[in-house]
Amino acid sequence: MTSSTEIVSKQDTIDYAARLGDDAIVIGHRLSEWVSKAPFVEEDIALGNVALDFLGHARMYYTYAAKLSNEQNGTNDITEDNFAYLRDERQFQNHLLHELHKGDFAYSTARQLLIDVYNKYFLEQLKNSSDETLAAIAVKAAKETKYHCRRSKDWTLRLGDGTSESHERMQLALNDIWGYSHELFEVDELEQRLVDAGIAVDCTLLKADWLKEVTAIIEEATLTVPDQDWVVSGGRQGYHTEHLGHLLTEMQFVHRSHPGAKW
């Protein structure tokens, strides 16, 4: 009926859903590392909440990828956990920004600002996907993302415009991660096929709005948008920083120690 299914293979959609799941699981993992280590209890709870939201998004994307995989392979035993636990570092396709270490509270805040504002624009577009499941996931995730954006903005203002120490830490964090933000707006061949089919978001179109909004918040927080022109990318091709291997080792070891076990 639709031309999209003819041009695009099911595998493309599986890969796309899996990489969106990878982004969510990896940042959710990093946020969950804050639990019991936050500056005060209310933040332990709030960071746990945001981590749970991302974990929820990962599960929706992975569950969809699993469903399509089962349809494609004529199986019924592929689950969300196959995607989270049984793929290696080179198979994960999350953006590098998500996997960078937890860092201090400023580092986590700066990263979250960039990611949350990105997700706001990304999900707004994904709602229009011709793939009904992806569009439905976007609707749900967008509601939570609205709250994440507000939180990240508030914290950026507090830290940027707080004390000289907090200001310095925020600026340092922004400088340290900025080069990883560019790949959020890259589209590779897989995504281009899916963009053409109306399934994926054309990320190249999100950059102007993202930069405008992020710049406004950074400047209101009396901080400076970094102007260094360094660019690191490769996450979507499985070319990761050294941080991801350790994250996956920790996340996967129990599951992999007991092949086939139920939990």
Added chain:
Amino acid sequence: MAEYNKSEAELEAVFQQKIDSEQKIEPKDWMPAAYRKNLIRQMSQHAHSEIIGMQPEGNWITRAPSLRRKTVLLSKVQDEGGHGLYLYSATETLGIARSELIAALQSGQAKYASIFNYPAQTWGDMGAIGWLVDGAAIVNQVSLQRTSYGPYSRGMVRICKEESFHQRQGYVIMMELAKGTPAQKQMAQDSLNRFYWPSLMMFGPHDSESAHSAKSMKWKIKRETNDDLRQKFIDQTVPQIAYLGLEHPDKDLVWNEEKGQHDSGEIDWDEFYAVINGNGHSNRQRIQHHVKAHEEGAWVRDAMSAYQQKKLQRKVNAETAA
């Protein structure tokens, strides 16, 4: 208020009469200094236990073996933070600040449940902690819903609801392990063996040895004795262990027909006191973890109040200019 004209003895009589007739004591009511002190001790210890209790389980969030289990565990640990908050707030109604309570925890002056000085070594421990540790806590907390201090009692009602969910999540983990592979079943048995006795110790020393019990019972801060509550827990746990098909760690456990309850083996009280007195695997780690997070967060809290001040000042300036 009429209270101004009454002597201490008269006030205490009114207070005790309220307690005897099952009325709640509220923050603004007169209360004996020792009642206040006793409550601050017990409630803050309870709050600290929730907060320190986030560590052994928080330690496993990043390693949970399925996404579903990860979600449930993360929610549970979050709830514990929430319980800590309610309890700190309820304790603050007695005229003490959260910062003072936290300082007392960090200096070692205030205690937290000694069970959290045991290490959470395996995924099975997430099952055992939820099932047994939260299970023991619930037995105690159900009883505390009727405690005489209003804010504590109301806090407990809310906390109990969430705790039953926690216990169930722990038991579900154990069920999956117990019916799983031989290695999983072994993991479940090992966790049960390590956490069973420490869970019984959570109810505190025998009534005859308990320093705070008599007064707390008279004031209805505590409603049931350590030994009575422990017995309830022992009895309710027997069929749960049987259902899992695991071996009961207490080899001396027998059903006492006459009493209608189980007679159990003696608890190793030397271990209990040794762990309380600093000889557990994790005593130092727990406090150091808390102090580290607190100190590393100092600049964040400073930034928050500095920003708040600036915002306020800007508002004042704008109004003055207008």
